[in-house]
């Protein structure tokens with residue numbers, strides 16, 4: 075029996091077509107993530123792209139977010155520019171091959187990448203943690219919508235138990 079909390083169906087428009095799910099690589103939440111996608115009737119309807127930290131790494135490519143990163147992380151990963159390039163190339167492939175119409179950006183609680191990449195990524199309160207994830211997720215959502223103007227983008231936060239909350243939603247088509 076499941077006691078998980080998921081967003082209400084009224085909070086965002088459920089995808090009519092295929093999607094790409096962008097998540098962290100975190101191994102603790104793989105099955106919880108898939109449970110949520112199945113709950114949204116997306117079984118066999120999603121491409122899955124996983125990168126450490128979900129949206130945070132793309133933040134390093136953004137002028138206004140770069141100062142939040144540890145210097146050595148920016149050097150180690152060449153300011154994460156190739157992460158963004160690879161992500162965008164996969165979104166394009168998902169559009170071309172599977173005609174995706176929606177993007178799910180799925181952030182998660184207790185993300186090691188946030189701790190590793192950011193100067194202040196070791197959050198003291200859940201509110202601070204969610205606020206930071208939301209900032210990066212919404213910024214990525216906006217960039218994806220600017221690049222691919224027909225995609226609907228929904229941002230979520232999943233906790234360690236697998237509960238999911240909606241952070242942001244944008245439906246254009």
Ligand SMILES: [Zn+2]
Nearest residue numbers: 098100185186
């Ligand atoms: Zn993570």
